[in-house]
C-alpha cells in the first residue's frame with residue numbers, strides 16, 4: 553500500500569463511532585484495531601472482560617462487558633455507547649460460539665441452545681438494537697455480521713454451520729428493513745482464519761481439519777485475521793456505499809477447492825518461466 557493510501561485510510565472513519573461486539577479477541581480484535589487506525593472512534597463489547605479491557609486500553613476505547621445472548625443487555629448497549637462516544641455509525645458483530653466436530657449422536661443437544669442463543673439470537677438482538685436507532689437518525693450506518701463459509705458449504709458442523717446460514721438470512725432481511733433510511737447491512741464469511749483460538753486448536757486437535765487444512769483452499773493457505781478485518785473495514789466505510797445485503801466470502805478459495813475436489817483437486821501452479 554502506498555503512503556498516500558495510508559493517509560487516506562487514516563481519515564476514513566471521520567471520527568464516527570464504530571462498535572465491535574466480540575472485539576476482545578480474534579477477528580473482532582483485529583477489526584477494532586484497524587477501524588481505530590482508520591479514524592473511527594471505537595467501542596468494544598465482549599464477554600471476555602480481561603482481554604477486552606486490555607485491547608480497549610491500547611485503543612483508549614470504552615469497553616462494555618456484554619453477553620450478546622442477553623437481550624436486555626444488548627438493548628442497553630446503544631445508549632451506553634452513545635453516552636460514552638456518541639451514536640454508533642457502524643456495528644460489527646463478531647461474537648461467536650463454536651462446536652466440536654463429533655458424530656451427531658455424540659453431540660450434546662444443549663449445545664444447540666447455546667450456539668443458537670449466541671450466534672443467531674445474539675446477532676439478531678444486536679442488529680435490531682443498533683439498526684433501528686441508525687435508521688431513525690437518518691445519518692447513514694453500516695452493520696457487518698460475521699457469518700462463515702460453513703453457512704454455504706456442507707461441513708460436519710451441523711449446528712454452527714446452520715447458525716451462520718441464519719445470520720446470512722437475517723442480514724438480507726435487515727438490509728431491506730433499513731435500506732431506505734440509508735443503513736447498509738452486510739455479512740462477511742471467513743474460511744478457516746488463523747486467530748489464536750484456531751492456531752491453538754490446530755495444535756491441540758490436529759485431526760479436526762484434516763492433515764493439512766491449507767490444502768483445502770485454492771490459494772493453498774489459510775486466512776489471516778487482518779484479511780478479514782480489512783474486508784469488514786471496507787464494508788463499514790463509504791467506499792462500500794452501494795453495497796448492502798451481501799455475504800462477502802474471505803476464505804482463500806475454500807469453496808472453490810471443494811468443487812474442484814471432484815476433478816482431482818485444484819490445478820497446481822505452472823512452473824516459473826525459463
Ligand SMILES: NC(=O)c1ccc[n+]([C@@H]2O[C@H](COP(=O)([O-])OP(=O)(O)OC[C@H]3O[C@@H](n4cnc5c(N)ncnc54)[C@H](O)[C@@H]3O)[C@@H](O)[C@H]2O)c1
Nearest residue numbers: 574576577578579599600619620647648698700742744745
Ligand atoms: N476464525 C475462524 O476460522 C472463523 C471462520 C468463520 C467464521 N468465524 C466467525 O468470526 C467471528 C469471530 O471469530 P474468531 O475466530 O475471531 O473467534 P474468537 O474466539 O477469537 O473471538 C470471538 C469473541 O467473541 C466473544 N464471545 C463469545 N461469546 C460471547 C457472548 N455470548 N457475548 C459476547 N461476546 C462473546 C469471545 O469472548 C471472543 O472475544 C465469529 O462469529 C466466528 O463464528 C471465524
